[in-house]
Amino acid sequence: MPSNYRPRRRAVLTGLAAAAAAPALAACSSGITSLKGKRTDGSGSADSGAGLVVGTANFTENQILGYLYAEALRGSGVKATVKPSLGSREVVVPAIEGGDIDLLPEYQGNLLLHFEKKAEETEAGELQNALAAELPASLEVLPYAAAEDKDVFVVTRETARKHGLKSYADLKKTDGDLVFGGPAEDKTRVVGLVGFRERYDVTFKEFKALDASGPLVKGALKKGDVDIANLFSTDADISRNDWVVLEDPRHMVPAQHIVPVVRSAVADAPVRKALARLGAVLTTAELSKLNRLVDVERKDPDDVAADWAAEHHLTRE
Known part of the structure; x- marks a missing residue:
């Protein structure tokens, strides 16, 4: 990408420790066009009231995560729909940058390497800080989940x-x-x-x-x-x-905690709170179970996500 392709963010969010403070953080806007054709002027709070579109990559786990995000958002009173299986990172990142989707489940290390191919960070906290600096100003990376998939x-x-x-x-x-x-x-x-x-x-x-x-x-x-x-x-x-x-003694593969990437224009307090709640209870072991239900037991990812979210009290009664 050319060096002038994107302005850089300097705000830093560091993992689960930031979850409690996340709702209070101010959203940043760059005049992004919303799904309803309105624009934000950067002077007011972000607003998810029109509803969020969650996009996913084209593999099972990311689809499950997309549906989990939607369930958690609805549980916090935010309207959400899912566009699953859009493609690889080379497809979904431009989609969220362009405003075609509002929210994307991602993986710390690989996402950073997408923006900075020479990145050397491998530890989760370092990766989170680097992502906050590297993402376009129109996007934010929220606190990462306990779950990791490398x-x-x-x-x-x-x-x-x-x-x-x-x-x-x-x-x-x-x-x-x-x-x-x-x-x-x-x-x-x-x-x-x-x-x-x-x-x-x-x-x-x-x-x-x-x-x-x-x-x-x-x-x-x-x-x-x-x-x-x-x-x-x-x-x-x-x-x-x-x-x-096979083991990776030279750390070619960095930490890959699940991390939400969201358009700043819609990253208001209900969105932050919902995704922080999900990230706190979604562990690697639980994610593996969800993958098995879909890949091995052939259940639908949206049904699996809905059942799990209800079981973990992320949905409204």
Whole structure:
């Protein structure tokens, strides 16, 4: 992106500790056009009264998170609708920047790398501060959830034994011999082929553009069409298939706590409070259970989110 593409924010929000104070923070506006064609002049409070549109990326977990956001918002009296499966980060971030959606569930480390490819922060608090500085002025990053879901790169137990693989560094022993499978974006992402080359000096025989922790890449790994696959750490299929998650000694993959990204023009107190309440009770273990209900038990993500939100008292009685 050109250096003059976006003004930078200097406000800093640091994780769960900021949750209690979040509702009191003033919203920033840059004359964003709302979904109803109105504009904010920056002189008054932000307003979610017209309702929020929650967008999601095109994989199971992000869809679940989008529906959870909507349930939590409705529980606080905020109207919300969901536009699921819009695409990859390369699609959904421009969508929220352009005002097509108002709210987006994201992942700290990968989101920062989207805006700053040379970012070196890996710890959750550092990432939160860096995101607050890097996001366009029209957007805000709210306190992150307890839940975290990191990109992991896995091999079958057989492949791990055959090549003596325990970490990404061990892949150097197979340099140029293994086939890599993941979403198309992995070809140019730091958490992907770029990172393997720059952090571990590892290249692969072939790259197969499939999906992110989805049926295509997992099917290819089972069949042996790929040797190493990009999955998510909360994916229930990892343990079910006895796949080996390789270690990351050089911290190629930063912390990936779930974090809401919202348009400043609609980030009022009810929105902040609702998402802070959700973030405080949404743990990694709970997120893994929700993924399993959808991916393994084939339940609808909106139903799963609604049931979980009610169980955790996030919805109105």
